[in-house]
Amino acid sequence: MKPHPQSSGRAEDIMRSLETALLDGTYPAGSRLPSERQLAEEFGVSRNTVREAIQRLEARSLLRVKAGAGVYATSHLRGGQSSPWNQLLSDHPALRQDILEFRRVLEGATAYFAAQRATDADKQKLRELLAELESARERGDMNAEASADARLHEAIALASHNVMFLHLQTSMISMLREHITVYGLGLRQQNDAVSAQLFLQHKNVCDMICAGRSEEARTAMQAHIDYARSRMLEQEDHSG
Numbered sequence: 001m002k003p004h005p006q007s008s009g010r011a012e013d014i015m016r017s018l019e020t021a022l023l024d025g026t027y028p029a030g031s032r033l034p035s036e037r038q039l040a041e042e043f044g045v046s047r048n049t050v051r052e053a054i055q056r057l058e059a060r061s062l063l064r065v066k067a068g069a070g071v072y073a074t075s076h077l078r079g080g081q082s083s084p085w086n087q088l089l090s091d092h093p094a095l096r097q098d099i100l101e102f103r104r105v106l107e108g109a110t111a112y113f114a115a116q117r118a119t120d121a122d123k124q125k126l127r128e129l130l131a132e133l134e135s136a137r138e139r140g141d142m143n144a145e146a147s148a149d150a151r152l153h154e155a156i157a158l159a160s161h162n163v164m165f166l167h168l169q170t171s172m173i174s175m176l177r178e179h180i181t182v183y184g185l186g187l188r189q190q191n192d193a194v195s196a197q198l199f200l201q202h203k204n205v206c207d208m209i210c211a212g213r214s215e216e217a218r219t220a221m222q223a224h225i226d227y228a229r230s231r232m233l234e235q236e237d238h239s240g
Contacts, residue, residue, distance in 0.1 A: 010045050011050075011052040011053045011056070012053075014039070014043050014045065014049065015056050018053060022057075022063075023163050024161070024163055024166070025170075028073060028158075029075040030075070032070045032071065032072050033063070033071045033072065036051060036054070060076075062074060096232060097229065097233075100229045101229075104222050104229075106172075107153065107156070107221050107225065108219075108221045108222045109160075110156055110162070110166075111156055111209060111214075111217040111221035112214045112215070112217055113160040113165065113214070114156050114159035114160045114209045115209045115212050115216075115217040115218075116214050117160060117161040118159040118209055119159075122155070122158065123159075123210045125155050125158075125159075126155055126206045126210065127210070129151055129155055130152065130203060132144075132148045133145060133152060133199060134199060137196075137199055142195070149202070152202060154169075156205070156221075157170055158170075194231060197227065198224075198228075201223065202224070205221050
């Protein structure tokens with residue numbers, strides 16, 4: 001039986017709404033979407049119409065349906081997990097400077113717009129991750145500290161509420177998550193003063209974003225990246 005034209009039109013509308021939610025980070029990669037029943041109530045349509053929209057997005061690899069477990073957002077928009085970058089970084093260390101140079105521009109911009117657009121929920125998330133970062137540092141758990149560091153940068157991108165910045169930065173962080181976490185761990189292992197400085201820099205960035213001071217937020221983020229770059233060069237000089 002062919003779907004009713006009106007039903008297909010509503011499925012298209014719902015598909016577009018769900019696409020928007022995937023793009024703007026409402027449903028980040030790996031997150032579970034509301035049930036068919038909840039979505040049907042939200043959109044005022046039948047569950048069959050919702051199911052049709054979900055099937056279309058599943059066919060495009062944007063959603064994954066797990067039998068008995070629900071519907072989940074995939075990492076397709078972020079480039080997936082099969083990236084050659086970690087191996088390239090191992091084989092070509094000079095790429096690290098290019099990455100930090102690129103991050104300086106990109107993350108400076110996301111911090112700038114986050115300061116202008118962050119919602120109360122965004123600010124709360126930043127404070128929670130900053131507290132997690134501080135707690136890990138106080139425990140001396142450098143692995144947890146480096147992981148919280150990467151997630152904090154993702155949260156700042158989300159708070160920018162710019163779809164292109166969000167996906168450009170989170171795609172990069174997703175692809176390079178292992179490198180960023182290991183690299184952050186390496187910096188913190190240099191000495192406790194480096195770890196303390198990194199925490200203060202993250203706190204300053206978050207403070208400026210939460211205060212709505214966009215230029216200061218951008219400057220604070222760029223200073224953070226510059227510091228990381230200088231420590232990396234110093235580390236390479238000592239090991240060279």
